[in-house]
Amino acid sequence: MLWFVGLGISGFKSIPNEALDVLSKADIVYLEQFTSPIGKSDFVKIKNAVKGEFKPAKRWLVEDGNEILQNAKKKKVVLLSYGDPYIATTHIELRTRAIKEKIKTYSIHASSSLTSMIGECGLHFYKIGRIATIMSETKSLTTPYYLIYKNIIEGNHTVLLLEYNQDKDFFLDPKDALNALLETEKGQRRNVINLSTYVIVASRIGFKDQRIISGKISSLKKRDFGKPPHTVIVPGRLHFTESDALKILVECIDEPFDNSEKTKKISVQMMKKYVPMVREALEEVEPFYKDQKEFQVILENAELYILDAEKFLEDGQDEVAILSIGYADGLVDALRLAKGMDPKM
16 A cells, blocks of 8 residues: 655644644655755654654655565555655655555655645746756756747746755755856747746745745845745746736746747747848849749749738737748849849848
C-alpha cells in the first residue's frame, strides 16, 4: 500500500487530520524535501508524528522509486511532500508505476504554494499559462524566454519556478533569474523582457513571513526579497480586477501595467520590418519600368500583394500576410535582377 500525502503550505500545522492519522499508522514514511524545503522545527514535529520508520528521501531515491515500491508491496508506506503530492511529476510517475505493479495507492491532497500564490497575488488562475523552471547553470534561457513570449502574446501570466538544490542548500535568487532573462533578451531581441517589464516576486507563500513584491524589473533589482523559496511571475494581459487586487494585496513599487502592450507577435514584428522595406524597394525600381507597359502588371501585382499583406495582418491572418509580403518581395527582386540591380539592396 502506498499513500501520497501532501503537507500543505504552512508546515506541520497545515497537515490535514486525515494525513496525521495515516502517518501514525504507517510502517514507513518517506519525507521528500527536494521540491521545497521544510523547516527544522516542522521536520521534528513530522518525525514525532510518525510511529513507524521515518526516512528523509533524497531526489534520487524518489526518482528511482524501487525501494519505495518494494516496501509498498508488503507494508503500508507513505510518501510525504510539501504542498500537494501531485504538483511534482515525479510523484505521478511513481504512482503510475505502483499501480502497474498491482500496489494499492491512496492520495491525500493539500493546498499547493503554486495554486495559493496565484490567489494571494490577486491574479485569475485560469489565465496562468505554461510554467517554466529557471536553473542557475543554464547558459541560455531561450526556452523559458520564448515560453514567456508565447504566454504574453496569448494574454496569459507566466510562473517561473526558481532552482532549489537540496544537497547544496541552494536557492536561485530572483535577481539572478531576472538578470539572466535580460541577457537572453539581448540575443533574442523580441522585446519580451527589459528593465521596464512588470514582474511579481512571491516569497515563502503560506508562512508568517510571506512576502509579495511587484514592480518594474529596474525597481525590483534594488529590493531584498527576504528568505527563500521565491517564485517569479511575469503577468501577461491584466484584467482591471487583477490590477485592482494587486494594488491592495501586494506591495506594488510601481503601478501595475500590461506587459502584453509592448510585446508583439513575431509575425507582426516581421511585417513592421519587411512591409516598409519591400515598398521602398518597389518605389525604387518603378522608374526603370515607367515606359515598359508589359511590366506594369507585375508592378501592380507587387503593390497589391503589399496591400493584401497589411490587410491580412489587420484581420489576424498572420500566415497569409507573411506569404503575401513574400510574394511581393519575390516580384520586386525579379524586377531588380532584370535591371542588373542587387535584389538585397
